Amino acid sequence: MEHLIKDNVKAIEISGIRQFNDKANRTQGVLKLTIGEVDLPTPNIIKYKLIEAINNDLTKYTQNKGIPELRDLITTNIKKEYNVSYSTEEVILTVGTTEGLSIVIKTLVDEGDEVIIPTPGYVGYEPLITLEKGKVVGLDTTINNFEISKRALEEKITKRTKFILITNPNNPTGRVLSKHEMDVIVDVVKHNDVFLVVDEIYSEVVYEDQFSSFIHYQEIREKLIILNGYSKSHSMTGLRIGYLIANKNIIDHLVKVHQYYVTSASSISQYGALAAEEFTYSEMVKSLKSRRDYAFKRLQSMGLPTELPNGAFYLFPDISEFNISSEEFANKLLHQYKVAIIPGEYFLGNHKNYIRISYAVDTDTLKEALNRLQVFIFDLKHN
Ligand code: PLP
Secondary structure, three states: OHHHOOHHHHOOOOOHHHHHHHHHHHOOOOEEOOOOOOOOOOOHHHHHHHHHHHHOOOOOOOOOOOOHHHHHHHHHHHHHHHOOOOOHHHEEEEOHHHHHHHHHHHHHOOOOOEEEEEEOEOOOHHHHHHHOOOEEEEEEOHHHOOOOOHHHHHHHOOOOEEEEEEEOOOOOOOOOOOHHHHHHHHHHHHOOOOEEEEEOOOOOOEOOOOOOOHHHOHHHHHHEEEEEEOOOOOOOHHHOOEEEEEOHHHHHHHHHHHHHHHOOOOHHHHHHHHHHOOOOOHHHHHHHHHHHHHHHHHHHHHOOOOOOOOEOOEEOOEOHHHOOOHHHHHHHHHHHHOEEOEEHHHOEOOOOOEEEEEOOOOHHHHHHHHHHHHHHHHHHHHO
């Protein structure tokens, strides 16, 4: 019956990250620095809200856009932080940021349309775009110290460009955009017939207090779509709850696609997120910062060139000196030294000279995994 499956579904694959992680799970005694979620539990106050929602029978359909209390609170918090006004109707609660991305892509991308994405980039984007027969146009930032330059961005724009997709802070680099880069991106959007879609899922996992949302660029409001969620900010990946904010002209279309795909996000998760929206999980961020500092120092002492990232929970060291691909590097490290990391070439942009290390694991695991990595690096340098 294979012939009945759509060609563009056959053409995509389960992500390299998932496959590599499954391989690591099948290998005994492996320490994993692969995972895109924090080891810490979901805070109790959120758990109580989830249980309370069940006990109060809040287990029925909600409005398609989601419960007004949470959408209200999101807009109130935006007003407080950025002095920007969005109405409750301009927010949709989604099944994780992933559903937000999916409905944006479903709404905007037709066959042959192009989406510009700076690379290295998150693996979840491209398959959603190719499923719509659209095309990803990568913008390689490794050649410019991971910075997005105006010229490079403008050069990628064609008549078929529908939107620019930015991840800030970035996965896999953990990098947070500078104000200058944000200005440049907004300027390009302003002068071209394109949308700007920003995935800010790591917005609360920032260390040097320099994150600012694109939401304050109200001069491009009619072209701006902000995606966010609670998976990373409150360690609740399994609850599948996120949101998107956009001007009414866009929301009116997005909500139709959202309605027919999912009706609404889980009612229980929406109530859990209502508690999450009230506070920042600062113990988690503090703990991640000390793990980042520790892991970064260790990589420096191994002589692996690495940028100090200001957000998310990943490090992205350069392994070019070893003259092997990131996949070969990762396979050797997995099979001979029992540590799993993710090859850079599994991310958007196919960056074979880098690896991604997730430090969102407990400190004992992190320490021992880095000890093993150090031995591997020593062996590579001396054999
Ligand atoms: N966007 C980025 C950049 C991510 O790294 C991830 C998860 O790793 C997601 C979106 C998915 O988020 P969610 O759990 O909200 O669907």
